[in-house]
Amino acid sequence: MKTFVRADGPDKVTGSGRYVADLTLTGMLHAKFLYAGVAHGRISRLDVDKARAMPGVLAVMTADDVPDLRYSPVIPDRTLFATDVVRFEGEIIAAVAATTPEIASAALAAIELDITELPVVNDIEAALADDAPLVHEHWESYDVTGDTIRDRNVATFSAIEKGDVDAALAGAAHVVTGRYEADASHATPIEPRGIVAQWEGDKVTIWTSTQVPYDARDGVCETLGLPSNRVRIIVPHLGGGFGGKCGFHFEAHIAALARATKRPVKLVFSREEEFLAPDRRREGMIVDITTGLSADGDIVARKAWVGIDNGAYVADAAFFPQLAAMHIGGPYKIPAVKIDAQLIYTNRQPSGSVRAPTAPQACWAVETHTDELAAAVGLDPVEFRRRNLVRTGDEGIVGQVYDEIGLDQCLDLAVSAMGLPDLPADEAIGVAIGWWPSFAAPTGAYAKMHGDGTVQVITGAQECGTGAVMTLRDIAADELGVGVEDVQLVYQDTGAAPVGPGATGSQTLLNHGRAVESATQQIAEQLRELAADELEAAASDIVLGDGVASVAGTPTVSVPIADLAATAAGGDLLLGSASAPMPDWPSVSARCVGDQEMASWLAPQFSCHVVRVQLDADTGVARVLDVQTAHDSGTILNPIGATGQIEGGVMMGIGQALSEITHYDEAGKQKNPGLLEYKLQTIADAPTISTQFVEIYTPNAGPRGSKGLAEAPNVATAAAISNALAKLTGGPIRQLPMTPERVWEHIEAQSTGNSAEVPA
Amino acid sequence: MTLTIATSIDDVLAAMANGARPIAGGTDLVVGARQGKVTMPTDLVAIDRVTELATVSKDGDSIRIGAGVTHAQLLTNDVVVNELTSVADAAALVGSPATRNVGTIGGNVMNGSPAMDTGAPLMVLGASAELQTSSGSREVTLADLWTGPSQTSANTDELCTALVIPQPAPSSGSAYIRLEYRRAMEIAVVGAAAALTLDGDSISSVRVALTAVAPTIIEVDGLDSLVGAPANDETFEAIAAAAREQARPISDLRASDRYRRHTIGVMARRAAHAASVRASGQIVPVPVNRAFGVGENPENIR
Numbered sequence A: 001m002k003t004f005v006r007a008d009g010p011d012k013v014t015g016s017g018r019y020v021a022d023l024t025l026t027g028m029l030h031a032k033f034l035y036a037g038v039a040h041g042r043i044s045r046l047d048v049d050k051a052r053a054m055p056g057v058l059a060v061m062t063a064d065d066v067p068d069l070r071y072s073p074v075i076p077d078r079t080l081f082a083t084d085v086v087r088f089e090g091e092i093i094a095a096v097a098a099t100t101p102e103i104a105s106a107a108l109a110a111i112e113l114d115i116t117e118l119p120v121v122n123d124i125e126a127a128l129a130d131d132a133p134l135v136h137e138h139w140e141s142y143d144v145t146g147d148t149i150r151d152r153n154v155a156t157f158s159a160i161e162k163g164d165v166d167a168a169l170a171g172a173a174h175v176v177t178g179r180y181e182a183d184a185s186h187a188t189p190i191e192p193r194g195i196v197a198q199w200e201g202d203k204v205t206i207w208t209s210t211q212v213p214y215d216a217r218d219g220v221c222e223t224l225g226l227p228s229n230r231v232r233i234i235v236p237h238l239g240g241g242f243g244g245k246c247g248f249h250f251e252a253h254i255a256a257l258a259r260a261t262k263r264p265v266k267l268v269f270s271r272e273e274e275f276l277a278p279d280r281r282r283e284g285m286i287v288d289i290t291t292g293l294s295a296d297g298d299i300v301a302r303k304a305w306v307g308i309d310n311g312a313y314v315a316d317a318a319f320f321p322q323l324a325a326m327h328i329g330g331p332y333k334i335p336a337v338k339i340d341a342q343l344i345y346t347n348r349q350p351s352g353s354v355r356a357p358t359a360p361q362a363c364w365a366v367e368t369h370t371d372e373l374a375a376a377v378g379l380d381p382v383e384f385r386r387r388n389l390v391r392t393g394d395e396g397i398v399g400q401v402y403d404e405i406g407l408d409q410c411l412d413l414a415v416s417a418m419g420l421p422d423l424p425a426d427e428a429i430g431v432a433i434g435w436w437p438s439f440a441a442p443t444g445a446y447a448k449m450h451g452d453g454t455v456q457v458i459t460g461a462q463e464c465g466t467g468a469v470m471t472l473r474d475i476a477a478d479e480l481g482v483g484v485e486d487v488q489l490v491y492q493d494t495g496a497a498p499v500g501p502g503a504t505g506s507q508t509l510l511n512h513g514r515a516v517e518s519a520t521q522q523i524a525e526q527l528r529e530l531a532a533d534e535l536e537a538a539a540s541d542i543v544l545g546d547g548v549a550s551v552a553g554t555p556t557v558s559v560p561i562a563d564l565a566a567t568a569a570g571g572d573l574l575l576g577s578a579s580a581p582m583p584d585w586p587s588v589s590a591r592c593v594g595d596q597e598m599a600s601w602l603a604p605q606f607s608c609h610v611v612r613v614q615l616d617a618d619t620g621v622a623r624v625l626d627v628q629t630a631h632d633s634g635t636i637l638n639p640i641g642a643t644g645q646i647e648g649g650v651m652m653g654i655g656q657a658l659s660e661i662t663h664y665d666e667a668g669k670q671k672n673p674g675l676l677e678y679k680l681q682t683i684a685d686a687p688t689i690s691t692q693f694v695e696i697y698t699p700n701a702g703p704r705g706s707k708g709l710a711e712a713p714n715v716a717t718a719a720a721i722s723n724a725l726a727k728l729t730g731g732p733i734r735q736l737p738m739t740p741e742r743v744w745e746h747i748e749a750q751s752t753g754n755s756a757e758v759p760a
Numbered sequence B: 001m002t003l004t005i006a007t008s009i010d011d012v013l014a015a016m017a018n019g020a021r022p023i024a025g026g027t028d029l030v031v032g033a034r035q036g037k038v039t040m041p042t043d044l045v046a047i048d049r050v051t052e053l054a055t056v057s058k059d060g061d062s063i064r065i066g067a068g069v070t071h072a073q074l075l076t077n078d079v080v081v082n083e084l085t086s087v088a089d090a091a092a093l094v095g096s097p098a099t100r101n102v103g104t105i106g107g108n109v110m111n112g113s114p115a116m117d118t119g120a121p122l123m124v125l126g127a128s129a130e131l132q133t134s135s136g137s138r139e140v141t142l143a144d145l146w147t148g149p150s151q152t153s154a155n156t157d158e159l160c161t162a163l164v165i166p167q168p169a170p171s172s173g174s175a176y177i178r179l180e181y182r183r184a185m186e187i188a189v190v191g192a193a194a195a196l197t198l199d200g201d202s203i204s205s206v207r208v209a210l211t212a213v214a215p216t217i218i219e220v221d222g223l224d225s226l227v228g229a230p231a232n233d234e235t236f237e238a239i240a241a242a243a244r245e246q247a248r249p250i251s252d253l254r255a256s257d258r259y260r261r262h263t264i265g266v267m268a269r270r271a272a273h274a275a276s277v278r279a280s281g282q283i284v285p286v287p288v289n290r291a292f293g294v295g296e297n298p299e300n301i302r
C-alpha cells in the first residue's frame, strides 16, 4: 500500500479546521461548573437561589436536577453532581448556563456553598492503614460487576500467581529487591475539551471533544435515562486526547442544561479545568519487586506488590491492577510469579486510561530493576534480556504461549542501530523492552460506492491525532481497486456510523480497520460479479486495481470500475455493511485472582527503546540526545503515520521520564494545574529518533496482519532513560519523574552515602 | 475600558498622565490578567507602534536600548550581540519565537519579576532605566528600580523610554546563563550574569548578578577583592561561593531552596567563565546556555 497525505492535515495545518470551541449556534448559552475546591468534605449548605435569580442566568443545576444514579463501568461509584460528600477538588457541585461566560462566572460566585472538610486520603500507603478514613463510606453498597475484589479503600485487587514463588526465591542464587515510586502525571491534550449540546424535540445532538463517541453516547443515555437512538454525538476535529478524552463525564451535564433552558449550551474548559476536572489522570504508583536469579542469570521467580493511586472514582481503571501486574512480570519467561496489585482510592483526581495506562511507570520500575538484576549476576543488560525474554513459542508469565513474535529482533535491531559509540564521560546508553496488548471489540462499518465510482466509508472510528483513521481509506481503496483520493470517510458521528470503540486501546486499525475491510469486501464481491458478466469470465478470476476490473493474467480484458458503478446505480446498489469478526483470545494457565480480562493478550506488541543520554552532573539536568526504537506491531500499513506515532510516544515518554509531574499539596489539591509549571517537553528538547519495524504478519489480529501501535511507543522510553541515568549517577533513581533536582540529590547521596528522598 | 494606540512618546505620556497603563507586547500583562494574577487595568495605552522606543543607539559613552525593542530585535542587533552579549544570551532564552517577537526589554524590566532574564545582564552592565513623564525625565539604577517581586519604584505615570548602559571598556565580556528544565517556554529556575574586564590574564573588574534567588534580581557584593586575580577556575569558584552565600532562595514548585542555592553557584561560575572567555576576545556563541548547557560541546568555549 502507498503512504498518503492525511486528508485532515491541510485543515489542521492551515487553521481552517473547526474544533468544538469554534462552534456557535443561534441562541447559544455558556456553561460553567462550580467545583468542590476541597479534596474531601461534606456539603453542609448548597443554595443556588441567588444565582438562579440573576439576569442572564437561564439554569443552575445540581444533583437535584438529574436522575439519582451512580454510573461507571465495573464499579458504579460516580454521580454527575456531588450529592453529599465531595471526594476530590474537581468534583462538580453545580452547573450554570447563562447568556455570556462572564454572567455564568458571576452566577458561580453567587452560589452559596459550605463544605465541612473531612480528613484527606492523600497518599497510597496512608490509604491502606487500618484507621484510614474511607474515601467511599458506603463502598459495599455499590452495584459492582465482574470478578472484582474490593476492600475499603482498595477499589480493586488483582493477582497473578504461577508456581511456588517462595520456594523458588529460597532456592535462588541471587535475590534482588527494589522499590520504585512514580508520581502522577497528565495526558495534557493541547485542546481543552469543549461540548455543545442542542435539543430538537426529544433528540439531542452533542458536539464534543471525545475520543470515544459511543461511550459518550452511552453515558448520556445512562445518566439522563434516554434511549440510544435519541442521542447523537458528533466530534468535529479533535485537538489531541492521549487517553485524557476517553470515557464519559461532562456531555450529560451540558445536555441537561440545554434541555432545561431549551437553548443550545456550550462548555469550553480552561487549561486549569483540563488539569483538575476530568476522570483521567495518569496514576501514581508504588512498586516493590523481589526477583530471584539462578547463578547463570535466569530469572527463576518474581514476587511483587503494586499500589496504584486511583483517586476518588474508579472511572475505567478497574483493570489497572491486573494490567500493571502484567507489566511488572514483563515480557519475560518466569516460572514462578506472585504479583499482587491494588487500585487504591485517594481524595485525588480520578485516574483513568491515559495512553498505555500503567505501562510507562510499571515498565520503568521493572526495566530499572532488570538492569539491577543483570548487575547482580555480572551480565551485560542486553545479554541478560536476551537470556530471559519471551520468543516465539515461549510461555510468558501467565502461561500464555506466544505465536510468532519479534521481541528478540526488536532488541537486536535497536541495540545495533545505536551501536557502541565512544561516549564522553557525561553520556551513557540505556536499554529497555516493553510490551502492550491489542484489544478487540465489536465494531461495524458501512461502505457505499456511488454511481461515479467514488466511495464513502462510514465508520465509528475517531481521529485523535494518530492518523490511523486516515489509513482506513487506504484499506478501502485497496479492497476496491480505486485511488485513495476516491475514498471519503464519514466519521466521528454516532448518528451515521455503526458502533465501534473509537480512539481507545490502540483499536482504530485493529477493529475499525477489520470492519472497513469486511464492508468494502462485500462491494468488491459485487463488483467482481458485475465484471464477470461484462467480461465473460469467472467472478473469482476478476482482479480490482488501478480503477479497473480485469481478468487475472489478461490485464487488457478489463472494464473501468466507474462503469460498473454506473450500471449498479441503475439497479442493485453497491453497499456493504459489516461487523468485524471477533478474533479468538489466547488461553492462559496462571491463576488470575480478581480477573479483569487483562491477562490473555491478543496479538501482543513488543518494543525496544535504546537511548543515549547526557547528564550535567552539576545540576542534574539530563538531556536525551538520540533514541533508537524497534517495534513489532505486526504488518505496518502506513509507515509515515506509524513512525510519527512512535516519535510522539517517545517524546511523551521523555516528558514522563524527566519533567512531567503533578504536585499535590497537603490538602490533596494539585499545585501545578497549568502549562508553565507542568513541564511538557517541547520540540526544542526533541532528540533524534529513529525507528525500525519488525514486520511479522500476525493472524487473528488486525487487518492485513497488523496489530495496534498507538500506545506501544509510550511504554519503554522512560525505562531506557532510567537505565542510562543509573549508569551516570552510580545507581538507579527510584523516583519517577527523574527531575533534575532528584537526579542531583541522588548524585549527592551517592557521594555522601545518604539515601536520597526528594519531596514531590 | 479604553485602549489608546500611541505612535509617539508624547501620545503615551499624555495617556499615562490620564491614568492609562502602558502595554508593549502584553506577554506579561495580558497573560497575567487572563490567569487572574493581576487585574487588567481599565485604561491601556499600547506602545508597540512607537518607533522612537524601538531603537538601539550609541550616544557618547553609552548605549541606549529603547524600551520597545523586542527580544527578537536584541538578538539580531550587532551592538547588543557584540558589546552587550549577556543581554543577547538572555533574550535568546525568552519563551518561544512568538514570545520573543512581541515581548520587549522594557516590559521585561518594568514587570519586575525576580525571574526576568534580561535583568541580571543589564545589572552587571551597569544599566539604568530612563523614566519619563510629561514633565521631565530621570535615570534610576536598576538596584533602585526593583523594590520587590513585581514592584518597581517607578511612578504610575512614568514611562520607561530606554535602558542606558555605559559603553563597556575594551577587553570586556559578559554572559548570562540560567538553569532550565527544558529548552523552550521555560522560566529561570535560577540564573546568573557576569560582566568582566581583563587586564592581560587577570581581572580588572567583575560584576555578577543573580536571577530568581531573592525577591528581586540581586548583585553579588564584595567581588572587588577579586580585582587583580587571575581569570581561572579558582577565581570562578570564589564567585560561585559568593553567589551561594548571598542567595536568599525560596522553595517552590520549581525547586527547593537547597537546590537553588547549589545551582546558583554553578550558574555564577559558568557565567563568569564564559564572560572571561569573551573578554579575552574568543567567541562563545549566543546563548551561553547552549554552549555550557547539557547537550552541546563545552569545548565550544574552551
Ligand SMILES: Cc1cc2nc3c(=O)[nH]c(=O)nc-3n(C[C@H](O)[C@H](O)[C@H](O)COP(=O)(O)OP(=O)(O)OC[C@H]3O[C@@H](n4cnc5c(N)ncnc54)[C@H](O)[C@@H]3O)c2cc1C
Binding pocket: B021, B022, B023, B024, B025, B026, B027, B028, B029, B030, B031, B047, B067, B068, B093, B094, B095, B096, B099, B102, B103, B104, B105, B106, B107, B108, B109, B110, B111, B115, B116, B117, B118, B158, B159, B160, B161, B185, B186, B187, B188
Ligand atoms: C510563553 C511565555 C514565555 C515567557 N518566557 C520568558 C522567559 O523565558 N524569560 C523572561 O524573562 N520572560 C518570559 N516571559 C515573560 C515576558 O514575555 C517578558 O517579560 C517580556 O519581556 C515582557 O514584555 P512585554 O512587552 O510583553 O510586556 P507587557 O506585558 O506589555 O508589560 C509588562 C509590564 O510592564 C509594563 N510596561 C511595559 N512597557 C513599559 C514601559 N516602556 N514603561 C513602563 N512600563 C512598561 C506594563 O504596564 C506591564 O505592567 C514569557 C512570557 C510568556 C507568555
